[in-house]
Amino acid sequence: MTARGADAMHALSDQTRSTVDIVLDYARRRVMFHDVPLDEPADPATLGAQASGSITAGGMGAAAATTLFEDILAPACLSTDHPGYLAFIPSAPTKAASAFDLVVSASSIYGGSWMEGSGAVFAENEVLHWLAAEFGLPAGAGGVFMQGGTIGNLSALVTARDAARRRNRAQGIDDPHRWVVVCSQEAHSSVASAAGIMDVEVATVPTGDDGRLHGDAVAAVLDARESAVFAVVATGGTTNFGIVDDIASIAAVTRDRDVWLHVDGAYGLAAMLVPRMRTVFAGVEHADSVIVDPHKWLFAPFDACALLYRDPEQARLAHTQHAEYLDTLTERPDWNPSDLGVQLTRRARGLPLWFSLAVHGTDHYRAAIEHGLTLARQIADVIRERPGLSLVRDPQLSVVVFRREGWSAADYQAWSDRMLRDQRAFVVPSSHRGEPVLRFAIINPLTTLDTLTGILDTLADEP
Numbered sequence: 001m002t003a004r005g006a007d008a009m010h011a012l013s014d015q016t017r018s019t020v021d022i023v024l025d026y027a028r029r030r031v032m033f034h035d036v037p038l039d040e041p042a043d044p045a046t047l048g049a050q051a052s053g054s055i056t057a058g059g060m061g062a063a064a065a066t067t068l069f070e071d072i073l074a075p076a077c078l079s080t081d082h083p084g085y086l087a088f089i090p091s092a093p094t095k096a097a098s099a100f101d102l103v104v105s106a107s108s109i110y111g112g113s114w115m116e117g118s119g120a121v122f123a124e125n126e127v128l129h130w131l132a133a134e135f136g137l138p139a140g141a142g143g144v145f146m147q148g149g150t151i152g153n154l155s156a157l158v159t160a161r162d163a164a165r166r167r168n169r170a171q172g173i174d175d176p177h178r179w180v181v182v183c184s185q186e187a188h189s190s191v192a193s194a195a196g197i198m199d200v201e202v203a204t205v206p207t208g209d210d211g212r213l214h215g216d217a218v219a220a221v222l223d224a225r226e227s228a229v230f231a232v233v234a235t236g237g238t239t240n241f242g243i244v245d246d247i248a249s250i251a252a253v254t255r256d257r258d259v260w261l262h263v264d265g266a267y268g269l270a271a272m273l274v275p276r277m278r279t280v281f282a283g284v285e286h287a288d289s290v291i292v293d294p295h296k297w298l299f300a301p302f303d304a305c306a307l308l309y310r311d312p313e314q315a316r317l318a319h320t321q322h323a324e325y326l327d328t329l330t331e332r333p334d335w336n337p338s339d340l341g342v343q344l345t346r347r348a349r350g351l352p353l354w355f356s357l358a359v360h361g362t363d364h365y366r367a368a369i370e371h372g373l374t375l376a377r378q379i380a381d382v383i384r385e386r387p388g389l390s391l392v393r394d395p396q397l398s399v400v401v402f403r404r405e406g407w408s409a410a411d412y413q414a415w416s417d418r419m420l421r422d423q424r425a426f427v428v429p430s431s432h433r434g435e436p437v438l439r440f441a442i443i444n445p446l447t448t449l450d451t452l453t454g455i456l457d458t459l460a461d462e463p
């Protein structure tokens with residue numbers, strides 16, 4: 001190498017060092033934030049005026065780009081880990097999980113195959129096997145961390161349909177004109193989205209008066225649609241209300257008729273880690289596939305969905321991609337995560353949860369989930385007592401839905417806008433049977449009863 005080349009390398013490495021320092025310093029500051037700012041969305045014109053022009057031929061350098069992000073772009077993103085963020089499903093990653101997410105990026109791990117990422121895949125499997133045991137699945141169960149519940153549900157349903165097709169083929173039976181997936185009317189929108197992608201029909205079954213899907217209603221639909229049904233989806237905690245279907249009675253029906261049972265526990269199934277809640281989820285041990293999102297109630301950063309199969313071979317048969325350049329991977333008997341869902345290249349996105357679980361231990365997790373369950377019950381009691389407020393239903397998990405008497409949808413929206421403007425809370429109006437309502441989704445261990453009663457106090461005022 002010429003002297004000039006060596007100098008250039010030297011200069012480059014100084015610059016690289018400083019870039020990495022600047023970025024890691026900022027990441028350290030953000031992970032360690034004590035009072036996370038809630039922040040708020042900016043409109044495109046404002047961002048256009050403040051932040052456009054960052055992509056140039058010569059580059060702006062790390063200091064300027066980081067400052068642009070820290071001062072302009074980051075404040076235009078809601079902090080989903082703010083204790084007053086109670087809309088949708090909040091996120092509350094442990095510091096350990098957030099910090100380790102940086103390690104996953106730093107390590108250039110290919111998480112799709114055992115050959116390339118065995119150490120990472122092994123650690124992810126430790127977590128998946130622990131979850132499978134908690135849910136009562138048999139020893140052979142296993143799975144993969146997918147991007148989110150939407151892709152997890154899609155992957156599970158693709159596996160279920162493939163299994164049904166293979167069974168028909170083995171028995172010499174023709175496939176139905178159109179396959180059908182059965183779920184409740186309260187099932188998450190991602191089930192209908194998956195059905196759209198798969199071009200299958202969704203048969204929605206009415207829930208009982210308790211808002212839960214029950215086996216008898218499922219049986220009626222299965223008997224009417226017969227062999228067209230390739231899967232039943234039970235929800236282990238609806239997103240809107242946190243309602244857990246009657247999984248045991250549904251499982252009895254699907255087992256009896258040999259139909260695939262998928263349990264969508266993206267939000268709620270984490271609650272099963274609290275011993276007194278196990279009975280609420282009874283029957284999940286009979287599921288053929290299950291999902292739970294660590295980025296929801298398992299305190300991992302975005303994005304991760306743990307997808308588990310009772311018999312992972314069914315998933316492998318459905319999902320393994322075959323190509324000449326992949327033969328060297330797929331012709332081995334290895335555990336390749338990419339064979340188990342709709343993906344090939346994958347980030348080892350289960351590692352932040354693995355690290356945090358290894359650091360803190362599972363008791364810590366059970367206690368943190370218990371905090372959300374307890375807080376939901378406590379604030380429900382407060383709402384019951386307060387004049388002008390009423391509960392829409394008793395919370396089963398950590399979602400509390402209630403109304404403020406006398407307010408229109410516009411009033412709720414104006415109040416919600418004010419809460420965000422004041423940087424107090426992010427609570428968006430929802431609706432139930434056409435009636436506008438408010439909804440607290442409680443995940444974050446830093447959310448306290450004071451946080452919530454303080455928000456309720458503001459409902460006494462004009463919107």
Ligand SMILES: *Cc1c(COP(=O)(O)O)cnc(C)c1O
Nearest residue numbers: 148149150188190239264266267
């Ligand atoms: C959030 C959620 C999903 C979708 O998960 P994403 O990670 O947002 O894709 C699916 N089902 C239920 C019950 C959910 O709560």
